[in-house]
Amino acid sequence: MIKEVIVVEGRDDTVAVKRAVDADTIETGGSAINANTIKRIKLAQERRGVIILTDPDHAGERIRKIISQRVPGCKHAFIPEADATRKGDIGVENASPEAIRTALSRVHTEYDESEGLIDWEDLIEAGLIVHPNAAARRMAMGNILGIGYCNGKQFHKRLRIFKISREEFAKALTQIEKEGL
Structure with a gap:
């Protein structure tokens, strides 16, 4: 099991992550991240650590930026756009289990300084x-x-x-x- 909690955008992303690895997730519900979700992410960061795994598109980058600004020290995993695209739709839910495992094996930690x-x-x-x-x-x-x-x-x-x-x-x-x- 992955120690950190993986932050994803939605339910389909959670399903895709759980097909690839044994992990807990927090869903942001898309780009409208509310205060309660940020609180849960902060708590997860304090207790277990957080890995942000959002879609490789503009909305996913916006979500990643919002979380990074409000929850310092998060880890980041990135799935290449080509590995997350199916029939013109871009998202973590379209990535293969192998692509998700590869992204999670190459996690980067953000440093403030x-x-x-x-x-x-x-x-x-x-x-x-x-x-x-x-x-x-x-x-x-x-x-x-x-x-x-x-x-x-x-x-x-x-x-x-x-x-x-x-x-x-x-x-x-x-x-x-x-x-x-």
């Missing part, structure tokens, strides 16, 4: 921003690093808050370049 290990110039040089193929390169690198896809500014922030080292960054960059991105 962190020095930027990777700077903005590194992102430019790596073609992750200000590059014709920047979005695809960020998506590939985010999947390799297990931090998900986002815009350039948010990607830079995630590299810092999850303390991605220069070595991890360089290894992922080499991998995406080998893939021709």
